[in-house]
Amino acid sequence: MKFNTKTIHGGQHNTDPAYGSVMPPIYQTSTYAQSTPGGHKGFEYSRSGNPTRAALERSLASIENGTHGLAFGSGMAAIDAVLKLLKPGDEVISTNDLYGGSYRLFTKIYEDFGIQFHLVGMENASTIENFVNDRTKLIWVETPTNPMMNIIDIKAVSAIAKKHHVWLAVDNTFATPYLQRPIDLGADIVMHSATKYLGGHSDVVMGALVVKDDFLAKKLYFIQNASGAVCGPQDSFLVLRGIKTxxxxxxxxxxxxxxxxxxxxxxxxxxxxxxxxxxxxxxxxxxxxxxxxxxxxxxxxxxxxxxxxxxxxxxxxxxxxxxxxxxxxxxxxxxxxxxxxxxxxxxxxxxxxxxxxxxxxxxxxxxxxxxxxxxxxxxx
Known part of the structure; x- marks a missing residue:
């Protein structure tokens, strides 16, 4: 399926099974009836899963050529979920011309939890390897960077990450999957502030992650549910509608x-x-x-x-x-x-x-x- 078609149909059912609606309905509910304890139709509580959010998450996975999508209450909540994969003593390598909100989360919150961040120039990807050691667990990339528009070679960084068994996450907010698809270039995690181009109408705040690895997806789904920084069904509907154009x-x-x-x-x-x-x-x-x-x-x-x-x-x-x-x-x-x-x-x-x-x-x-x-x- 070509990209333009994926934005409309990717990961979606042709019609909603309840009444045949062409667009997924806004399931504005917190909980779901069960026929017996644990007997439900795939949803039990909307922090854990909601049909409208699930439709969006399938769409996100489709347009980024991943297999698992996760939607969060903001872009920062999505980044926060990735950092919760780490533990005290772990190290992260990130670009030094970083979005201010990401910088604040890294240096003002997670450094206090014992995670060390190396903010380095990544225009020449080979320089990253100078900062890799046995405590390195994640490389965080923006490309193009915000606001200097620097370009980082995702394939080259991916080769370094794979050599050292390190996760590579790419903030794809500026480019969107219309312009670049980091998973195809070797990234493990793609992050979006869906507030921006995916929503596209300045009327919603949301974050997103897409992965292709089942093990990584399981860990992130657990964090999403346990931490609870999810988006609501109305916001999910708005971003799903935005993706279609x-x-x-x-x-x-x-x-x-x-x-x-x-x-x-x-x-x-x-x-x-x-x-x-x-x-x-x-x-x-x-x-x-x-x-x-x-x-x-x-x-x-x-x-x-x-x-x-x-x-x-x-x-x-x-x-x-x-x-x-x-x-x-x-x-x-x-x-x-x-x-x-x-x-x-x-x-x-x-x-x-x-x-x-x-x-x-x-x-x-x-x-x-x-x-x-x-x-x-x-x-x-």
């Missing part, structure tokens, strides 16, 4: 993203544009190999490289909305240093390029002329 939305995100990146790189007042579709972008050739297109996320710095200019630009935008998050049909602009990455100390942020003047765009699916006109009037 993922392919056509991503096509327009990519088209608009490319047009805006090319507009910005020629603008006389723009110093630097970060977008993996440029031939001079670091690891562009890897992006070209492991991605089917380059997405709708762009970061840039205006000439002068000062905080005041960046704030002035994002405040003047009218079609782009100044807001947290990304991946919705509407275009958003953000200031990472004071918003998504504020939890990272300035000295650590700036080492990876997240300077006070950096602006991040989530390019939506509006008409490209309106988006460019908005940027033109804001940049001046």
């Amino acid at each position: 993922l392919h056509i939305r991503m096509q327009r995100h990519c088209e608009n993203g490319a047009a805006i990146a090319k507009y910005l790189v020629k603008h006389p007042k723009i110093e630097k544009v970060y977008w993996p579709g440029f031939e001079n972008h670091p690891n562009h050739l890897i992006a070209k190999e492991q991605m089917d297109n380059y997405g709708g996320m762009i970061s840039f710095v205006a000439k002068g490289n000062n905080y005041e200019d960046a704030v002035s630009i994002v405040e003047k935008l009218k079609v782009f909305t100044l807001a947290e998050s990304l991946g919705g049909v509407e275009s958003l602009a953000g200031h990472p240093a004071s918003m998504t990455h504020a939890s990272i100390p300035k000295v650590e942020r700036e080492k990876t390029g997240v300077v006070d003047s950096l602006i991040r765009l989530s390019v939506g699916i509006e008409h490209i002329d309106d988006l460019i006109e908005d940027l033109e009037q804001a940049i001046g």
